[in-house]
Amino acid sequence: TPKIAVRGLYKHYGRGARRTLALQHVDLDIAASEFVTLVGASGCGKSTLLRTICGLEEYGQGSIVCNGRDVDGPGADRAMVFQSYSLYPWLTVKDNIRFCRRLKHHAAATSSDVEIASGRADALIGLMGLAHVAHAYPAELSGGMQQRVAIARALMARPDVLLMDEPFGALDAQTREVMHDLIRHVHHLEKTTIVFVTHDVEEAIYLGERVVVMAPRPGRIDSIVDVPFGAK
Ligand code: ADP
Ligand code: ADP
Numbered sequence: 001t002p003k004i005a006v007r008g009l010y011k012h013y014g015r016g017a018r019r020t021l022a023l024q025h026v027d028l029d030i031a032a033s034e035f036v037t038l039v040g041a042s043g044c045g046k047s048t049l050l051r052t053i054c055g056l057e058e059y060g061q062g063s064i065v066c067n068g069r070d071v072d073g074p075g076a077d078r079a080m081v082f083q084s085y086s087l088y089p090w091l092t093v094k095d096n097i098r099f100c101r102r103l104k105h106h107a108a109a110t111s112s113d114v115e116i117a118s119g120r121a122d123a124l125i126g127l128m129g130l131a132h133v134a135h136a137y138p139a140e141l142s143g144g145m146q147q148r149v150a151i152a153r154a155l156m157a158r159p160d161v162l163l164m165d166e167p168f169g170a171l172d173a174q175t176r177e178v179m180h181d182l183i184r185h186v187h188h189l190e191k192t193t194i195v196f197v198t199h200d201v202e203e204a205i206y207l208g209e210r211v212v213v214m215a216p217r218p219g220r221i222d223s224i225v226d227v228p229f230g231a232k
Helices: 046-054 095-099 103-107 111-127 143-155 173-190 201-207
Strands: 004-013 019-030 036-041 063-064 077-079 161-165 192-197 210-216 221-226
Touching: 004 046, 004 077, 019 046, 019 221, 036 201, 046 063, 046 077, 046 161, 046 192, 063 077, 077 173, 095 111, 095 143, 111 143, 111 173, 143 173, 173 192, 192 201
Parallel strands: 036 192, 036 210, 077 161, 161 192
Antiparallel strands: 004 019, 004 063, 210 221
């Protein structure tokens, strides 16, 4: 069974004269631990599909099943990374990663929960190459380093599915290359299912084990290309 199964999905924004159809009958299966890239022109609905899978958007017709359960809102099994890093500016790198859940949950946390969280945060700080900035604040870091923190934060609760919306779109070419190698390494080690949205075809082919191409809006899946293993 697929990790994510999208069936006959429709999504529109607004109503009446302002009604915009964003997704039109999307069918998509994503297997566990797969690294899928989703590519298409700007405005075709990639971000909408990702946010809907994450549970951040309601949808009309169709269904989304993740881990055998209907998606009807955000869940700890799915985490999202955006182009903007959205870190808490008043928290250090380590605390941004550690306090990934809403702080109200932390009031009830036991000391062993806090220790486990701290251990996981340290492991992710190591994995993401953040040890030397663990006690710095986001504003002191470059964009690439801030995005490493955002990825570590997303991985903190061990999500099954990591949804990445043009995560490296704001970075320069050299930093982007480093981040490509890093995210492949993360995928290899953590075995997380990754759905990675980009409008950059080269990036989609370089990173994806499977490249899903969306047609111009309203969003439909146009084709799905398996990238031959030897190409990696
Ligand atoms: P992509 O990620 O491929 O650039 P989006 O999913 O952002 O595409 O957008 C798909 C369509 O939905 C576009 O026509 C866009 O203008 C529209 N859209 C996206 N978000 C909203 C919103 N919050 N309200 C109204 N229309 C939206
Ligand atoms: P939490 O710490 O509980 O994960 P966040 O403050 O990180 O909450 O995010 C609150 C909500 O806003 C989440 O559902 C998250 O997915 C969404 N969100 C966070 N950053 C962005 C962004 N840059 N653009 C759109 N939505 C975002």
